[in-house]
Amino acid sequence: MKCILVAAMLLCTSTCWAQASPAASSQRHVETVEEHIKALHSELKITPAEEDKWAKVADAMRANAKAIDTLLEQRHENAEKETAIENLRSWAELAQAHADGSKALLAAFESLYTDMPDAQKKVADDAFRPAEPHAK
Incomplete structure (x- = not known):
């Protein structure tokens, strides 16, 4: 689950255009x-005090997805x-947008992240750590 979340957060992109119309x-x-x-x-256990900063993270994810979707379209x-x-x-434009x-x-x-307590930072660190080590 965490790999999927991290990949989605970092990439926020989709290349499955052949199966449906671009709008769909x-x-x-x-x-x-x-x-x-x-x-x-939910996984990061965002507190009410963190909601304003979380909103900026969520907005960045949405903006990334919109930019990539536009270029893919x-x-x-x-x-x-x-x-x-x-x-x-x-x-190249897609790579730059990413x-x-x-x-x-x-x-x-x-x-x-800077304002998170250490226990919550550990949850975030675990969420962003690959489930399996990268091959050498």
């Missing part, structure tokens, strides 16, 4: 992001007519 996929992605926000809120709409350069450019979104999420989460 985007709506489903919005719902998925909201589910991840709710689950992470554009890729989907233009896929048949893109040149190789346009295709690579759209991937990087920008990750930085915004980091800033919001760092502010929240």
Whole structure:
């Protein structure tokens, strides 16, 4: 569960466009992001005193998802007519949006994390730690 939450929080992206229309996929992605926000809120045991900072984390997650969804929608709409350069450019734009979104999420989460008590920081650390070690 925690790997799914962390992956969703960090990536907030979806590439399952072939199975449904872009609008349907985007709506489903919005719902998925909201589910991840709710689950992470619960797992991190966000207190009423932390709600304002948590709201900034959740907003960053939503903004990331929206930015990525918009770019993926554009890729989907233009896929048949893109040149190789346009295709690579759209991937670069996605990568940049992901990087920008990750930085915004980091800033919001760092502010929240800094004020957490040590026991809650441990819960957060565990939530963000991979379930299995990365292969060397």
